Amino acid sequence: MRASFxxxxxxLSKDRDDLFVLTADLGFKLFDTFKSQCSDRFYDVGVxxxxxxxxxxxxxxxxxxxxxxxIIPFLVMRAYEQIRIDIAYHNLNVKLVGVGGGFTYGMExxxxxxxxxxxxxxxxxxxxxxxxxxxxxxxxxxxIACDYPGPLYIRLGRTGEPQIHExxxxxxxxxxxxxxxxxxxxxxxxxxxVHIGLQVADLLQSRGLSATLVNMHTLKxxxxxxxxxxxxxxxxxxxxxxxxxxxxxxxxxxxxxxxSSYRGSFKRFGIPDLEKVMGNADYLRxxxxxxxxxxxxxxxxxLH
Amino acid sequence: xxxxxxxxGLEELINIARKIRLSILDLIYRTRSPxxxxxxxxxxxxxxxxxxxxxxxxxxxxxxxxxRFILSKGHSCAALYAVLRERGFLTQEDLxxxxxxxxxxxxxxxxxxxxGIEVSTGSLGHGLSIGAxxxxxxxxxxxxxxxxxxxxxxxxxxxxxxxxxMFAGHHRLSNLIAMVDANKIQALGCTRDIINLEPLGRxxxxxxxxxxxxxxxxxxxxxxxxxxxxxxxxxVLILHTVKGKGVSFMEHELLWHYRAPNEKEYRQALxxxx
Numbered sequence: 001m002r003a004s005f006x007x008x009x010x011x012l013s014k015d016r017d018d019l020f021v022l023t024a025d026l027g028f029k030l031f032d033t034f035k036s037q038c039s040d041r042f043y044d045v046g047v048x049x050x051x052x053x054x055x056x057x058x059x060x061x062x063x064x065x066x067x068x069x070x071i072i073p074f075l076v077m078r079a080y081e082q083i084r085i086d087i088a089y090h091n092l093n094v095k096l097v098g099v100g101g102g103f104t105y106g107m108e109x110x111x112x113x114x115x116x117x118x119x120x121x122x123x124x125x126x127x128x129x130x131x132x133x134x135x136x137x138x139x140x141x142x143x144i145a146c147d148y149p150g151p152l153y154i155r156l157g158r159t160g161e162p163q164i165h166e167x168x169x170x171x172x173x174x175x176x177x178x179x180x181x182x183x184x185x186x187x188x189x190x191x192x193x194v195h196i197g198l199q200v201a202d203l204l205q206s207r208g209l210s211a212t213l214v215n216m217h218t219l220k221x222x223x224x225x226x227x228x229x230x231x232x233x234x235x236x237x238x239x240x241x242x243x244x245x246x247x248x249x250x251x252x253x254x255x256x257x258x259x260s261s262y263r264g265s266f267k268r269f270g271i272p273d274l275e276k277v278m279g280n281a282d283y284l285r286x287x288x289x290x291x292x293x294x295x296x297x298x299x300x301x302x303l304h
Numbered sequence: 305x306x307x308x309x310x311x312x313g314l315e316e317l318i319n320i321a322r323k324i325r326l327s328i329l330d331l332i333y334r335t336r337s338p339x340x341x342x343x344x345x346x347x348x349x350x351x352x353x354x355x356x357x358x359x360x361x362x363x364x365x366x367x368x369x370x371x372r373f374i375l376s377k378g379h380s381c382a383a384l385y386a387v388l389r390e391r392g393f394l395t396q397e398d399l400x401x402x403x404x405x406x407x408x409x410x411x412x413x414x415x416x417x418x419x420g421i422e423v424s425t426g427s428l429g430h431g432l433s434i435g436a437x438x439x440x441x442x443x444x445x446x447x448x449x450x451x452x453x454x455x456x457x458x459x460x461x462x463x464x465x466x467x468x469x470m471f472a473g474h475h476r477l478s479n480l481i482a483m484v485d486a487n488k489i490q491a492l493g494c495t496r497d498i499i500n501l502e503p504l505g506r507x508x509x510x511x512x513x514x515x516x517x518x519x520x521x522x523x524x525x526x527x528x529x530x531x532x533x534x535x536x537x538x539x540v541l542i543l544h545t546v547k548g549k550g551v552s553f554m555e556h557e558l559l560w561h562y563r564a565p566n567e568k569e570y571r572q573a574l575x576x577x578x
Binding site for chain 2 (some may be wrong): 040041043045046048050051053054055056057058059060061062063064081082085086089090
């Protein structure tokens with residue numbers, strides 16, 4: 001997914017001499033082509049995320065179109081105050097590309113997890129937030145991002161994500177994507193949980209339960225009308241995300257529902273506060289219950 | 305785009321500086337605002353920049369080729385506002401709305417390029433990185449504007465400043481000029497007691513910058529330093545200044561980082577500054 005995103009940026013950079021890419025010394029081999037083709041528009045600023053964001057702001061204030069890259073916690077949390085003031089408050093044309101959503105970096109441990117980023121980014125003014133679900137969406141998003149005005153946070157996985165689409169989908173920032181039309185329950189999924197959600201829907205179908213599945217790739221700007229309409233047409237609404245349950249897509253949907261006349265039922269699936277347990281990404285997802293079987297089982301228990 | 309030569313002479317610069325201090329005193333006294341001390345310490349450098357060196361003008365605020373000035377030590381903005389007013393970027397109405405409910409200008413600068421405020425500052429440690437980005441942009445696109453960033457000495461405690469110092473040194477951003485208001489006092493005391501910065505000039509030098517030590521209240525020295533910038537390295541002026549400069553009972557006194565003068569103090573300050 002990460003490579004698809006930046007391959008697309010390389011293609012785009014041929015016709016766009018305003019495109020700059022900054023990294024805080026991460027992305028081994030990822031930028032080789034961009035660097036060889038646009039050496040004066042690629043900068044490894046060193047292990048200095050706060051400075052990277054400030055430099056991006058300065059470049060943007062003088063008319064350049066800037067993409068910043070790092071692993072999510074370093075990009076978002078180390079440089080959060082710079083993002084808050086220099087990028088978000090100034091409403092600058094800077095794209096923040098974070099890699100390693102959720103447990104992507106599994107065995108590397110908690111310092112590398114991306115579990116609070118959405119909560120932090122959601123509260124920033126002017127900040128749009130998009131989480132592509134597969135490499136097709138990531139490619140399309142790279143193209144859209146180049147012309148998207150204002151700050152944009154893009155949360156990527158890393159590599160080997162299952163494909164949702166077979167070709168580039170119709171993908172528009174702010175427009176949720178219905179991937180499965182059902183009747184009784186609605187599954188609102190984010191990023192890599194779209195793939196799990198589709199499997200959950202299949203499993204529930206085999207147990208006689210019809211599920212609608214939404215790829216809610218944009219957290220901000222949020223299509224609240226869509227969420228209200230979706231909720232109105234289903235008895236249960238579930239959210240699935242690989243992010244702390246506080247402040248991510250579950251919180252977002254809950255906010256919309258509680259302020260509407262929704263009288264149905266609602267449940268968030270995500271990551272609680274962490275326990276002292278280690279493992280690779282799949283192991284941790286399973287430990288915290290984010291597998292197809294465990295989610296389906298919990299939904300069936302709730303419904304019966 | 306060409307800019308009208310301001311090129312004020314030394315005598316004129318001194319007269320403008322006197323006027324600016326009176327304006328700062330008025331702004332602070334009227335609104336009971338903090339930070340009169342660190343505003344007084346940067347008057348000369350601001351006056352020298354805006355009336356002699358900066359290729360920027362209120363008639364061409366959005367010109368991509370303009371020089372940029374960033375007040376990284378945003379808390380001293382009363383001085384910036386007074387200078388921007390004197391130079392025609394701000395109106396008297398703008399100044400009258402300083403620190404007022406529903407007013408115009410806050411106690412830290414808020415971005416408004418059309419009024420000559422290039423960046424929102426107030427959280428220390430941001431300005432030099434932004435300036436480095438602007439300078440890099442100018443280099444890559446072969447524009448000849450320069451970027452001036454004014455920092456406080458206490459601000460140099462922020463690690464992000466040194467990230468930017470390393471970056472600018474490495475990329476030889478000679479169009480970036482940092483200026484340190486070395487008034488030797490930070491929020492809770494003397495810099496030498498809190499985090500000793502010395503030898504400050506040598507620190508910058510060792511990061512690939514061209515450092516010059518300057519009496520920050522001496523226009524002759526400031527002009528000389530700005531006239532002898534290195535053409536192939538980033539430049540820094542260490543401006544040796546006095547916090548509260550110009551008012552005897554405010555000079556070197558930490559208290560005036562916080563307090564606004566009462567009526568009696570105001571009258572005495574007025575007397576001394578006139």
